[in-house]
Amino acid sequence: SEWQDRGAAKIVTTTTDENGITRTTVVKKSIKDFVMGKTLGEGSYSTVVLAKDKSTKKKYAMKILDKRYIVNEKKVKYVNIEKHTLNRLSKHVGIIHLFYTFQDEQSLYFVLDYASNGELYTLIKKYGSMDLDSVKYYSAQILDAIRYIHDNGVIHRDIKPENILVNEQMKIQITDFGTAKLLEKNENGEYPTNVRATSFVGTAEYVSPELLNEKYVGKACDIWAFGCLIYQMISGKPAFKATNDYLVFQKICKLNYAFTAGFPTIVRDLVKRIFVLKPSNRITIPEIQKHMFFESIEWSDPDAIWGTDPPELG
Numbered sequence: 001s002e003w004q005d006r007g008a009a010k011i012v013t014t015t016t017d018e019n020g021i022t023r024t025t026v027v028k029k030s031i032k033d034f035v036m037g038k039t040l041g042e043g044s045y046s047t048v049v050l051a052k053d054k055s056t057k058k059k060y061a062m063k064i065l066d067k068r069y070i071v072n073e074k075k076v077k078y079v080n081i082e083k084h085t086l087n088r089l090s091k092h093v094g095i096i097h098l099f100y101t102f103q104d105e106q107s108l109y110f111v112l113d114y115a116s117n118g119e120l121y122t123l124i125k126k127y128g129s130m131d132l133d134s135v136k137y138y139s140a141q142i143l144d145a146i147r148y149i150h151d152n153g154v155i156h157r158d159i160k161p162e163n164i165l166v167n168e169q170m171k172i173q174i175t176d177f178g179t180a181k182l183l184e185k186n187e188n189g190e191y192p193t194n195v196r197a198t199s200f201v202g203t204a205e206y207v208s209p210e211l212l213n214e215k216y217v218g219k220a221c222d223i224w225a226f227g228c229l230i231y232q233m234i235s236g237k238p239a240f241k242a243t244n245d246y247l248v249f250q251k252i253c254k255l256n257y258a259f260t261a262g263f264p265t266i267v268r269d270l271v272k273r274i275f276v277l278k279p280s281n282r283i284t285i286p287e288i289q290k291h292m293f294f295e296s297i298e299w300s301d302p303d304a305i306w307g308t309d310p311p312e313l314g
């Protein structure tokens with residue numbers, strides 16, 4: 001049927017009886033295995049609720065998608081992209097983990113990591129702006145997660161503070177792969193640099209100029225959005241902001257932004273190298289890693305990025 005469901009969500013138990021006969025029982029998780037809690041978020045075609053596994057008591061974020069709505073709104077493709085990319089990427093600490101998928105008559109269910117500290121967006125709002133140590137701590141994790149996404153042939157295309165979650169340990173976890181682009185390897189076994197874009201445009205404030213002008217998309221668009229994130233963590237507001245999307249797009253295409261008072265010089269330099277119109281001239285991930293701002297980060301050691309205590313926010 002339209003809703004194929006293979007792998008991932010099965011719990012396998014193996015028992016051997018007194019006659020030495022081994023039986024393997026495959027039990028698919030279902031909605032009955034969870035107690036539902038508060039609503040964590042609402043998207044255009046999904047709701048995320050807190051869910052607790054009745055037997056293990058472990059908390060999850062359960063994304064519930066309405067089948068009828070998805071079919072009517074022609075979103076089947078995006079739901080499948082989300083599931084496939086999560087299956088491909090969710091081994092990394094910086095990506096929200098997909099534990100189980102299942103379905104009933106009405107809905108599809110994605111059982112995900114519960115990030116108890118919510119969206120980075122909320123942290124930025126709460127503190128107005130972040131101190132330099134915190135910006136470095138969160139942005140190093142975000143960059144490492146984006147690097148992993150790209151290394152595995154995926155472009156996220158909607159990196160923004162609402163899609164960066166913060167877990168119990170104050171580590172970031174990137175979510176919402178519903179609009180991701182999966183790259184196909186070419187004849188040399190490599191992922192292409194650019195692919196033609198479909199009609200998809202992310203969120204106005206974080207959209208790259210090449211998507212607006214050339215209608216093609218590459219990994220550089222996630223770097224652009226990363227620049228927008230850094231800017232916003234420092235300033236407390238988006239770099240490109242206006243009363244409507246059209247005016248935002250105009251500002252982006254004209255590089256019409258200004259640094260707020262007290263914006264640290266070292267971060268200004270990095271942001272200027274990211275906010276470059278031509279994607280081929282934009283700074284790349286290895287170059288960002290070598291930038292002065294990240295001088296203290298040992299990128300080859302995941303523990304140096306993910307194993308350190310979060311700075312006190314304030």
Ligand code: ADE
Pocket residue numbers: 040041048061096112113114115116118165175
């Ligand atoms: N909101 C949306 N997804 C979430 C998640 N996985 N954890 C916490 N809050 C969320």
